Amino acid sequence: MSAVQEQQILKTLHSFGYSDVWDFALKQAQILVSEKIAYYQSRIDYYEAKYGMNYATFCAQFHQIAHPALLEREDDSIEWDAAIAAVRAFTKDRRELFS
Numbered sequence: 001m002s003a004v005q006e007q008q009i010l011k012t013l014h015s016f017g018y019s020d021v022w023d024f025a026l027k028q029a030q031i032l033v034s035e036k037i038a039y040y041q042s043r044i045d046y047y048e049a050k051y052g053m054n055y056a057t058f059c060a061q062f063h064q065i066a067h068p069a070l071l072e073r074e075d076d077s078i079e080w081d082a083a084i085a086a087v088r089a090f091t092k093d094r095r096e097l098f099s
């Protein structure tokens with residue numbers, strides 16, 4: 001990247017209220033992490049609505065749930081658990097980015 005390009009980038013970032021490239025990168029990272037949390041939380045909300053319970057209760061009652069079929073419940077369990085793990089991980093990242 002040329003010096004002219006670097007100066008143009010800084011000028012553009014300043015015009016948007018960023019103090020430097022690192023300030024821009026931090027704000028963008030915060031936005032991306034917040035969007036990921038919202039996405040995975042929406043997946044958790046979907047499964048809670050589908051089964052009418054939280055994940056812990058779903059796991060405790062897994063074999064008593066008649067519908068949907070076992071294979072679908074297993075798939076949902078894997079995806080639900082992964083969404084919970086993702087929310088935890090991205091929430092940790094967000095705390096670090098905002099500290």
